[in-house]
């Protein structure tokens with residue numbers, strides 16, 4: 283496995299697999315790798331002949347300086363994870379390598395970023411789309427892999443590839459969960475043992491929403507009202523949002539087909555997100 287810090291070196295290294303017609307898969311990450319990332323890499327390994335992983339904590343997508351500073355970083359362990367997962371190249375650029383000067387051109391994400399996390403993290407999806415566009419330009423992957431846990435990010439990246447005619451296939455990979463349902467996230471590392479015990483409240487609320495939808499409740503507000511009630515807020519836990527949206531991340535009022543129920547919850551100083559795809563009974567019969 284090669285570890286590469288510079289864009290020019292990475293381009294030289296990717297030249298051979300590209301010329302020999304090998305399929306190149308890219309797994310973009312911000313490091314602090316966990317079993318969810320390993321699943322993305324395994325999927326890339328199954329599909330592609332050459333697998334690149336990027337590890338870069340992208341300052342452009344953090345709207346709060348303290349959040350950027352507190353984001354977990356553990357490069358040596360990440361490299362071990364990549365080695366064990368049979369990655370071909372890990373790209374670990376510095377911030378000055380990717381942004382030698384503050385960028386004057388960034389991707390403006392419209393509509394898709396109006397709801398869910400976009401409402402609470404202004405500029406976040408512009409930062410994500412900008413760095414992903416840069417990584418696509420640098421690596422020129424055939425396929426790229428993103429977790430379904432970040433459903434809104436996945437929708438933005440799919441749309442980015444379409445709107446900018448980027449010849450890359452975007453693959454969404456199902457969320458990996460701990461046995462009690464908590465979605466794996468690099469941010470889980472920040473939870474204290476007592477916070478970790480409360481962190482499943484979001485998943486439980488999403489399951490509650492899913493069972494109401496499966497049970498035939500079609501009023502999205504009624505579904506979210508009941509799901510919210512499943513979380514008892516206390517000094518540790520605060521729900522930021524819980525919404526029912528369609529595949530374009532737009533709010534749904536009447537549930538008549540497949541929807542996504544998505545939420546964000548603060549546990550102490552840590553913000554967690556999660557979502558579940560839900561199918562109402564009528565749509566289930568049609569499928």
Ligand code: PAF
Pocket residue numbers: 310311312313338340343410413414432435
């Ligand atoms: O999901 C992430 O880890 C990041 O948002 C991504 C896609 C690597 C862009 O920085």
